[in-house]
Amino acid sequence: MTTIPAEKKWLSQLQSLYDSILGRRWLLPVLLVLGLILSFAIPQFNLVNQYIQLILIYVGINIILTTSLNLINGYMGEFSVGHAGFMAVGAYISSILTTQVLPDAWLAWSFPLVVIAGGLGAALIGLVVAIPSFKTRGDYLAIVTLAFLMIVKSVIENIDAIGGPRGIPGIARLTTLPWTYFWTVAAVWVIRNLIYSRFGRGVLSIREDEIASDLMSVNTRQVKLLAFVISSFFAGVAGALFAHVLQFISPRVFDIIKSTDILIMVYLGGIGSLMGSILGATIYTVLLEVLRPLGMWRMVLMPLVLVLLMIYRPRGILGMREFRWFVPLQDLLGARQWRKKKEASDAAAS
Amino acid sequence: MLLQAKNVSHFFGGLCAVSDFDLEIEEGELVGLIGPNGAGKTTVFNLITGVYRASRGNILFKGTELVGKTSNQITDLGIARTFQNIRLFKDLSVLDNVRVAQYAQVGYTPWEALFHIGRYLPEENRLIDQAMQLLAVFKLENYADEQAINLPYGQQRRLEIARALATHPSLLLLDEPAAGMNPNEILQLMEFIGWIRKEFHLTILLIEHQMRLVMGICERIKVLDFGATIAEGVPEAIQNNPKVLEAYLGVGGEA
Numbered sequence: 001m002t003t004i005p006a007e008k009k010w011l012s013q014l015q016s017l018y019d020s021i022l023g024r025r026w027l028l029p030v031l032l033v034l035g036l037i038l039s040f041a042i043p044q045f046n047l048v049n050q051y052i053q054l055i056l057i058y059v060g061i062n063i064i065l066t067t068s069l070n071l072i073n074g075y076m077g078e079f080s081v082g083h084a085g086f087m088a089v090g091a092y093i094s095s096i097l098t099t100q101v102l103p104d105a106w107l108a109w110s111f112p113l114v115v116i117a118g119g120l121g122a123a124l125i126g127l128v129v130a131i132p133s134f135k136t137r138g139d140y141l142a143i144v145t146l147a148f149l150m151i152v153k154s155v156i157e158n159i160d161a162i163g164g165p166r167g168i169p170g171i172a173r174l175t176t177l178p179w180t181y182f183w184t185v186a187a188v189w190v191i192r193n194l195i196y197s198r199f200g201r202g203v204l205s206i207r208e209d210e211i212a213s214d215l216m217s218v219n220t221r222q223v224k225l226l227a228f229v230i231s232s233f234f235a236g237v238a239g240a241l242f243a244h245v246l247q248f249i250s251p252r253v254f255d256i257i258k259s260t261d262i263l264i265m266v267y268l269g270g271i272g273s274l275m276g277s278i279l280g281a282t283i284y285t286v287l288l289e290v291l292r293p294l295g296m297w298r299m300v301l302m303p304l305v306l307v308l309l310m311i312y313r314p315r316g317i318l319g320m321r322e323f324r325w326f327v328p329l330q331d332l333l334g335a336r337q338w339r340k341k342k343e344a345s346d347a348a349a350s
Numbered sequence: 351m352l353l354q355a356k357n358v359s360h361f362f363g364g365l366c367a368v369s370d371f372d373l374e375i376e377e378g379e380l381v382g383l384i385g386p387n388g389a390g391k392t393t394v395f396n397l398i399t400g401v402y403r404a405s406r407g408n409i410l411f412k413g414t415e416l417v418g419k420t421s422n423q424i425t426d427l428g429i430a431r432t433f434q435n436i437r438l439f440k441d442l443s444v445l446d447n448v449r450v451a452q453y454a455q456v457g458y459t460p461w462e463a464l465f466h467i468g469r470y471l472p473e474e475n476r477l478i479d480q481a482m483q484l485l486a487v488f489k490l491e492n493y494a495d496e497q498a499i500n501l502p503y504g505q506q507r508r509l510e511i512a513r514a515l516a517t518h519p520s521l522l523l524l525d526e527p528a529a530g531m532n533p534n535e536i537l538q539l540m541e542f543i544g545w546i547r548k549e550f551h552l553t554i555l556l557i558e559h560q561m562r563l564v565m566g567i568c569e570r571i572k573v574l575d576f577g578a579t580i581a582e583g584v585p586e587a588i589q590n591n592p593k594v595l596e597a598y599l600g601v602g603g604e605a
Contacts, residue, residue: 190465193464198477201449205439212437214422216453217422230464328466330474342486
């Protein structure tokens with residue numbers, strides 16, 4: 001009997017600690033700067049071994065992929081399985097630039113531009129894929145994105161100049177921890193900004209009820225274009241980073257399995273949540289590495305975890321709930337502040 | 351003339367849902383659209399608001415042709431509506447439901463939105479202020495952060511009207527606003543409709559089965575049956591029109 005109150009006390013203490021941390025929003029920029037410093041310090045002073053550094057880079061890339069796919073699948077409520085296709089476009093454009101176009105001496109300083117080029121290329125393709133989404137939804141759009149993925153793969157396989165099915169070997173290892181960190185933060189920040197704007201509310205309303213959304217003056221075509229362009233831009237960025245850490249790409253790297261991996265991370269972390277995507281990508285990537293000693297059995301265990309998750313927590317770890325620090329202040333407090341102001345003015349009037 | 355529908359017909363495959371529909375609404379009027387179930391009333395709303403594209407005919411709003419325009423373009427011109435079965439954005443907050451409808455009134459570009467720069471913050475604050483004022487009119491300001499789905503039924507109905515008004519319409523289409531309400535609530539709703547009409551300078555077209563409401567507040571009534579207009583006129587005339595009685599009660603009724 002005595003243990004229960006003690007436990008409760010301990011839990012409530014933890015809760016109040018968590019709340020007091022959440023109340024200190026200034027910690028977020030501090031942590032971001034700390035992360036930036038760490039991202040430089042870790043490779044510089046070899047704070048952790050090469051293997052763990054590599055995993056950190058993959059975690060970053062997967063966070064970019066997961067948040068960008070969450071924009072389409074979680075926030076907009078569509079079902080895209082073509083994310084690996086956008087990734088492929090970014091990976092190929094950037095790899096062609098670094099292996100065939102740019103002279104070796106330029107590589108170090110031009111890498112950020114190369115990554116942006118990969119992202120822009122993917123965004124352009126995203127613009128094209130958005131057009132069928134004007135008319136089709138749900139399962140049908142999933143088939144369209146699946147077809148898109150197949151098209152990308154077979155186009156690459158049939159162009160000999162970019163290696164065809166053999167792919168591009170010998171890509172310089174230009175993806176560093178600081179660049180991965182920068183792009184991860186940029187992706188989460190930009191997508192978060194989009195969500196907490198009129199366009200983001202348009203994206204959400206399309207998920208909730210597309211016809212009602214159109215009737216409430218939301219320009220659904222504009223919103224869909226924007227969502228697809230932003231999502232595919234960051235998929236392309238992730239592809240470029242991925243190619244320059246793996247140092248070898250081929251069409252087989254970007255098949256439906258890759259898309260499935262990203263989907264799993266999205267639904268594991270939770271749809272409609274940026275923190276969910278960050279957690280989902282981190283947990284999935286790290287868990288796969290931790291379970292590596294199990295060999296073949298890890299591919300049995302992981303799906304089992306997912307099945308259990310879908311049964312007991314169908315919306316994922318943080319489905320539809322957002323970490324408070326990510327929500328802009330006016331969204332968090334706007335209504336409350338308005339009520340307070342009104343009370344004050346009412347009191348003054350009477 | 352605010353709204354003018356001329357010879358509008360609509361077919362679903364071979365089925366004629368609306369045939370040769372004519373409607374003229376003057377600014378400031380409150381017009382009722384009634385008829386038995388399946389008469390094509392909601393289809394008329396869907397044609398006006400661009401959910402369906404009329405197979406034949408013209409619909410003019412303030413002289414602009416609506417047939418062929420998308421729903422959001424039509425809403426931008428000043429037509430807003432509610433739905434027969436409430437269609438709120440269920441998982442969004444009450445405040446966000448209203449803010450979605452402000453989409454066309456925001457003065458910042460995608461770039462400003464992506465980086466939260468320039469006019470983003472002042473505009474967002476202005477919109478929250480406007481949305482909260484609107485919610486206060488509907489006595490919903492204290493539920494602003496609640497999920498829309500968690501509101502009781504009556505408040506969901508009110509929120510739907512608030513959301514429609516957030517698009518700044520001049521013509522409001524109400525699709526069975528009294529559905530599921532008891533006589534007392536209907537009386538309140540009648541008062542309320544009259545009040546928002548004055549307050550927001552609205553012209554209203556409403557579909558309703560509750561005769562008490564229709565006869566009580568509509569200045570003019572149009573009766574549809576099987577897609578065709580069978581009667582039109584002031585409430586008293588409609589009440590005694592044999593064709594209307596026939597449509598509702600069947601041929602040879604004692605009434």
